[in-house]
Amino acid sequence: MSAESTDLTRLSAATLADKLTAGEVSSDEVTRAHLDRIAAVDPAVHAFLHICGRRALATARDVDARRAAGEELHPLAGVPIAVKDIIVTKGVPTTAGSRILEGWVPPYDATLVSKIKAARLPILGKTNMDEFAMGSSTEHSAFGPTHNPWDLDRIPGGSGGGSAAAVASYQAPLAIGTDTGGSIRQPGAVTGTVGVKPTYGSVSRYGLIALASSLDQAGPVTRTVLDSALLHELIGGHDPHDSTSIPEPLPPLVAAARQGALGDLTGVRVGVVTELNGDGYSDGVRARFSESLTLLQQAGAEIVEVSCPHFTYALGAYYLILPAEASSNLAKFDGMRFGLRVTPDGGDGLAATAERVMSATRGAGFGPEVKRRIILGTYALSAGYYDAYYGSAQKVRTLIQRDFAAAFEKADVLVSPTAPTTAFKLGEKLDDPLAMYLNDVATIPANLAGVPGMSVPNGLSDDGLPVGFQILAPAKADDRLYRVGAALEALLETRWGGPLLERAPELATAANSPVEATR
């Protein structure tokens, strides 16, 4: 047995599930181990905004009791999970990383939370994020940034930096993220974790606080491809509360991951997207990408070059559609019904009308990036500008969908680097929104077209920081991501002799004296 098996937090969800089923460990032990880990390292990482230790342990003990009584349980029952704070949880504060929701306790559960609860996974807590998921660094959280476990001076990606950092630092084996333009995949890439954005409509959005309704999709954040498949199958499927939910069942994802792990990709056509692999991608990112392609080729895949000419316009279209929808979705945060309410002090002699309370609340409750996008979106939807901005962006979206359709004629999956660079330093791009937006250039097309995407860790760049390999599949063919992703993961780990995350520096903990970080 290797050293890790003594530490329950180092095990994958699949392994924990096996041990729980076999009765080798109890959920109480597993959950406690993770809560202890959170207590030890999260003061430095700041992945969590809210920790629900007592609730998690209650769920864990309930699972143990049921198992002892011989009850048939979900395979993941008792395996702890972290949930991004943009997902509504009944009785547990949900802020979406914003002051405007500080103190709000939702009276209902998101559908995916109901599924997690029905399967009896202890929920450890709610993870940090850029405010309302607007950002690529988690620096726009109103409650302070999350730090990258690989280098605490660097960003963990965003908006779901909290979920990615929690999983990368062994605070949770599983986490839920949401991906509107790359918020699951880009944090996955820069923290060395696996992140999946499912097909739009395959995981219910009911209870996901909307950023951009036509782009948002919740998905798994894990350390292994198989774990993502297990979690994806748990949270996915039709939901009558979400009109955009796909009625058909999910394709078999766990089976696809297990098949892929055998390492044989004979007959699989892998398309390299010309537009997503060139200028703007760092040398290290490109080097790891071509090495991964070679591995896939050696596993029997056929590598083809495909062009998606309209991807060039994706970023522009995205930054019209997203702010437009967000400006409307965020209108409800007005201090009238929930969350923060700021009443003007009356020093100006004016009455505190509803309009002035709304204005003061929004002025105080929203951060600068949120305000920036609300203003952009309001402008883009204004009479006289609608056709030029929102209308044109929707046309670009159609063209991008056609690019995907044509590309998937030639290839079964499309691939690219997930993010153009490794994690940058905290503060480095905070004052340069455009540079920040460029982080998502490779991930955005999938959201605009509704197709699924995965980021798999595929090595370290020259700076010793992780990079990710993005796989895209046609809508409703999420199983292809798992087959190819699991194959790549298996091939890479064989080469490395273990998971990439084992090469991350040990974090200083209360129980552990600080080890030297390789910075």
Add this chain to the structure above:
Amino acid sequence: MSISTHGPIDLIDYDEAVARFDPVFGIEVHVELGTKTKMFDSAPQVFGAEPNTAVSPTSLGLPGALPVVNGTAVEYAIRIGLALNCTIAETCRFARKNYFYPDVPKNFQTSQFDEPIAFDGYLDVELEDGTIFRVEIERAHMEEDAGKNTHVGGATGRIQGAEYSLVDYNRAGIPLVEIVTRPIEGGGARTPEIARAYVRSLRDIFRALEVSEARMERGNVRADVNLSLRATPESPLGTRSETKNVNSFRSVERAIRFEVSRQAALLAAGGVVVQETRHWHEDTGTTTAGRIKSDADDYRYFPEPDLLPIAPSREWVEEIRAGLPEMPVARRNRLQGDWAFADAEMRDVVNAGALDLIEATVAAGASPASARKWWMGELARVVKTTDGELEDLPITPVQVADLQGLVDSGALNDKLAKQVLEGVLAGEGSPQEVVTARGLGVVSDDGALLAAIDEALAAQPDVAEKIRGGKIAAVGSVVGGVMKATRGQADAGRVRALILEKLGVEG
């Protein structure tokens, strides 16, 4: 936002106003659909519940909540569209109408903008004198209602001067269909009457379609009335005012009359009409200025991304069409034919709100003429004295038919029948129960009658002689005596026959 108080308003006499100007109007009618649940969520639709109890995360606009379209509401909207002779869209979308107001929980209303479910229709409206006036319908679209604000502490109950406001979201999300007319021209002096008849026709249609209880007093049906004046029918359209929430038939008529007089005074004095929304005041019968409305109002409409387009299949639309009930005008025509009522009679029946009552009375066995006689006669008189409605009287069509049945069988004469009616209205029970309780049967025992006749003839021997002598008409006074003696409980016809028989005279 500019708010004006009730100030003196210059008016021109209505007749003079319509002589000098040509009025053009348009009406937007909102009808609340009588579905069990709301437009986009499963919160129940109930009237009069405790504030903020008929709500869900979706109708409260809570973070994360999503809408799902109510299929019954779509079916009702299609029914309305078909009844108004509209084309039903093959596909249509919801859109977000963005504006900040506390009674709109999401700060946008989910409505339909450029893709209504029904469009290009018309409604033939029957005026009081039987004239048919065609109102063209531009569109009928689906949307959700807002919550209800209550302003507390002010003198007027309006937001100005209030100390604070309360919001009840029970109404938020109730499905509405908004029906928008094209500009209605050619009404001339009858414009207010046409407007009233149009709204009333819509109300009747909503009820016939069973899509809404359509109770005006509950706000199930609400009208916004646009009005503009122009010099002549050939002139371009003038600037319009939009008077909001005119919620009774009578108010629709009065509001238009008032606006015609107000705008005419402005124009006649060389002034201009401001494009604005106006508030209707039921008590004073006037309108006052509300918000200045310009075409620059920017609701930033865009297609609702949380909902899929609605594409009612042609088969479904035809199925709904086939299941539509008879429309009020067609039904009226059919009943008039069946009952053989004259045009004027039928109009009076309709205007008195007696159509359904007479139909039910006939269905319970009365002849159409006798049913009409009761509802438009004795009962209409009762209603007139109480300023009520026929349908609210404490008597059912079945009871009216039973009463007539007693008359037809000879058990009651007309005079007694009126007494029985009084008893029924006084809550003494069914007609038969009143007859028994009050002892009001017609005396049909010939023996008792013959005794009374003998007495009457003995009292007037000269009259008996006259009758024997051939002056048959004189029999009336003997009949009168008998009726008096029997306190009106005799069948006058039978009495007459018995008298003639006794005197050996051929009647």
